Amino acid sequence: MNIIVLVKQVPNTTNIKLDPKTGNLIREGLESIMNPDDLHALEAGVKIKEETGGRVIAVSMGPPQAVDVLTQAMGMGADRAILLSDRAFSGADTWATSYTLSKAIEKIKDYDLILCGHQAIDGDTAQIGPQVADWLDIAQATYVREIESINQNNAENEIIVKRRLEDGFERVACKIPVLLTIISELNDPRYPHMGQLISACEQKAPIQVWNAADIGVKTIEVGLEGSNTHVIKTFTPNFKRQNELLEGSTKEVVSNLIDRLKKSDTSISHRL
Amino acid sequence: MTIWIIEDKCDGCQRCIKVCPYEGIEMKGNIASITDRCTSCGACIEACKKNHAIESDIEPRPVPDFSDRQGVWVFAEQNQEKLARVSLELLGKAQELAKALGQEVSALICGKDVSHLVETLHDHGAKNVYLIEDDALENFRTIAYANVIEDLVLTHKPNILLMGATGLGRDLAPRVSRRVGTGLTADCTQITIDPEEKLMYQTRPAFGGNVMATIACRYTRPQMATVRPGVMEAMPCKPEDTKIIRHEVSLKEQDIRTRILEKILEKKPGTDISEASVVVAGGRGVNGEKGFAMLRELSNLLGGELACTRLITEKGILPHDVQVGQTGKTIRPEIYIACGISGAVQHTAGMMGSRYIIAINNDPMAPIFKLANWSIVGDVNEIVPEFIKQLSSGGAS
Numbered sequence: 001m002n003i004i005v006l007v008k009q010v011p012n013t014t015n016i017k018l019d020p021k022t023g024n025l026i027r028e029g030l031e032s033i034m035n036p037d038d039l040h041a042l043e044a045g046v047k048i049k050e051e052t053g054g055r056v057i058a059v060s061m062g063p064p065q066a067v068d069v070l071t072q073a074m075g076m077g078a079d080r081a082i083l084l085s086d087r088a089f090s091g092a093d094t095w096a097t098s099y100t101l102s103k104a105i106e107k108i109k110d111y112d113l114i115l116c117g118h119q120a121i122d123g124d125t126a127q128i129g130p131q132v133a134d135w136l137d138i139a140q141a142t143y144v145r146e147i148e149s150i151n152q153n154n155a156e157n158e159i160i161v162k163r164r165l166e167d168g169f170e171r172v173a174c175k176i177p178v179l180l181t182i183i184s185e186l187n188d189p190r191y192p193h194m195g196q197l198i199s200a201c202e203q204k205a206p207i208q209v210w211n212a213a214d215i216g217v218k219t220i221e222v223g224l225e226g227s228n229t230h231v232i233k234t235f236t237p238n239f240k241r242q243n244e245l246l247e248g249s250t251k252e253v254v255s256n257l258i259d260r261l262k263k264s265d266t267s268i269s270h271r272l
Numbered sequence: 273m274t275i276w277i278i279e280d281k282c283d284g285c286q287r288c289i290k291v292c293p294y295e296g297i298e299m300k301g302n303i304a305s306i307t308d309r310c311t312s313c314g315a316c317i318e319a320c321k322k323n324h325a326i327e328s329d330i331e332p333r334p335v336p337d338f339s340d341r342q343g344v345w346v347f348a349e350q351n352q353e354k355l356a357r358v359s360l361e362l363l364g365k366a367q368e369l370a371k372a373l374g375q376e377v378s379a380l381i382c383g384k385d386v387s388h389l390v391e392t393l394h395d396h397g398a399k400n401v402y403l404i405e406d407d408a409l410e411n412f413r414t415i416a417y418a419n420v421i422e423d424l425v426l427t428h429k430p431n432i433l434l435m436g437a438t439g440l441g442r443d444l445a446p447r448v449s450r451r452v453g454t455g456l457t458a459d460c461t462q463i464t465i466d467p468e469e470k471l472m473y474q475t476r477p478a479f480g481g482n483v484m485a486t487i488a489c490r491y492t493r494p495q496m497a498t499v500r501p502g503v504m505e506a507m508p509c510k511p512e513d514t515k516i517i518r519h520e521v522s523l524k525e526q527d528i529r530t531r532i533l534e535k536i537l538e539k540k541p542g543t544d545i546s547e548a549s550v551v552v553a554g555g556r557g558v559n560g561e562k563g564f565a566m567l568r569e570l571s572n573l574l575g576g577e578l579a580c581t582r583l584i585t586e587k588g589i590l591p592h593d594v595q596v597g598q599t600g601k602t603i604r605p606e607i608y609i610a611c612g613i614s615g616a617v618q619h620t621a622g623m624m625g626s627r628y629i630i631a632i633n634n635d636p637m638a639p640i641f642k643l644a645n646w647s648i649v650g651d652v653n654e655i656v657p658e659f660i661k662q663l664s665s666g667g668a669s
Contacts, residue, residue, distance in 0.1 A: 091311025
């Protein structure tokens with residue numbers, strides 16, 4: 001099976017620090033990592049390749065330093081990696097990003113399966129997967145928590161997956177080619193293999209860098225210029241409430257709290 | 273396309289730095305300087321009107337004439353022929369937006385047999401309801417629904433299209449936005465109409481809720497946004513002269529490319545935390561399963577539901593559907609009792625909208641106290657049993 005895995009380099013938002021004076025994000029020292037859900041997508045891709053044969057190509061769009069996540073992808077078992085990097089790509093919204101990725105995928109051509117993380121932790125939009133699927137005019141399944149079977153030999157040529165729903169899950173048969181967005185329940189990603197990591201670092205050859213001209217897009221179609229949405233402003237959220245610190249013995253603070261709740265304008269106040 | 277600074281004209285006022293959404297400008301000595309992060313968006317040029325110290329070769333993108341794009345639309349989500357609550361919440365917001373624009377509110381609903389839901393949509397502010405019924409729409413399937421909405425949007429040309437940021441909405445909305453050639457903003461927490469340009473301003477959290485970004489879709493229509501359940505409020509209000517517009521579609525099974533083999537319900541009934549008026553939530557400071565049994569007792573006494581942070585779900589103590597926060601649910605109960613929760617933004621993003629917040633934590637520096645109405649610095653294992661004791665005995669003994 002020919003598999004393409006889309007990966008993204010993101011700042012590790014779990015330990016973000018804000019400047020106490022300005023409230024701005026402190027970017028210095030902010031660690032860059034592979035987006036957590038994308039690790040699960042890569043693991044799924046490599047595992048399918050090991051079982052059915054074929055190849056895995058990891059694709060990322062980002063600044064030159066995003067090559068790090070592709071090196072990691074090679075270490076985990078990707079056969080090739082392609083970085084889409086060009087000043088013209090910067091400032092892209094999900095429309096322009098998904099367009100850029102889909103043009104690269106069209107250039108790669110042979111694919112049965114496209115895998116990506118359900119969402120990236122820096123934007124949390126979960127839009128890239130479905131939008132790439134739509135540019136390519138192929139089927140999609142999101143929130144995939146299990147890949148049940150791949151039936152590529154019969155006339156159906158389909159893959160059966162389990163998708164997580166709010167109240168359970170559903171089993172869906174998808175025509176190949178298909179794009180799947182992966183949630184962390186699917187698997188446990190492997191650690192990069194040291195030998196593969198070293199060969200990925202040494203012979204840079206398997207990691208190619210493609211720019212706008214390489215994938216045949218005009219600069220006005222990508223990046224900020226090609227985007228449909230634009231950021232008007234950013235600000236640090238401010239949540240102010242009247243705060244009261246309840247002090248005293250355990251008994252006192254609890255009875256004070258119950259008093260406050262009895263006097264509150266809530267549906268339970270009369271029941272206390 | 274580039275932006276540059278005319279150093280002789282820059283007086284170091286830093287206005288450009290303040291307006292730059294991308295941290296694309298920094299001070300080098302007393303003069304502004306463009307960094308690698310610049311995306312040539314041009315916000316700084318506007319800010320530097322006084323000195324004209326910033327120039328660029330960007331040609332302004334013309335804004336097309338959208339006078340034929342009318343109406344605020346809400347995609348009404350239904351599952352097993354039941355309306356999702358978020359759709360009624362969105363109709364509440366849509367009424368406000370439509371008023372600011374002087375336009376009408378419409379809902380669109382697809383399914384196999386859903387005409388009985390139209391009345392509820394009218395009752396919550398939808399003047400027009402676009403109704404699409406077809407056997408192929410019985411279960412939600414992305415391409416089938418996307419085809420239908422694409423057809424409707426291209427025919428009727430709405431100005432705004434809102435969808436719930438539910439599992440279904442987050443699967444469908446991006447596909448629809450790509451199909452109709454427009455932008456989409458996910459998980460908005462605030463939506464307003466800019467009085468000057470009449471654009472929809474869409475505010476959403478980014479970087480795990482550490483930063484809020486206001487986004488607009490100036491050059492394409494419809495302006496599309498998804499909103500999480502529980503963020504907006506439903507406003508029952510029946511407009512005059514309501515209309516039902518049936519829309520016929522021809523869907524071919526082979527074009528849809530997916531088949532639902534089966535649906536398996538996993539959830540126990542009666543534990544939807546987004547519907548509860550009281551939520552008792554626990555985090556790291558709660559002592560495992562035993563501690564949560566205690567919290568459950570408290571929530572039962574208050575007629576509420578039990579919820580938790582991501583860590584607790586990851587440990588397998590409670591299921592994902594009661595996890596509150598960025599990667600879980602957004603809820604706005606009347607009372608939220610945070611027990612042993614430090615208050616990382618990833619969690620608070622999901623509960624900030626609660627009417628009253630009570631925080632119990634033994635760390636006086638825990639950020640959760642900044643959000644709380646009533647703060648108790650103390651051990652959850654002492655406070656909660658006392659709380660239970662006093663509630664059961666009907667007051668302090």
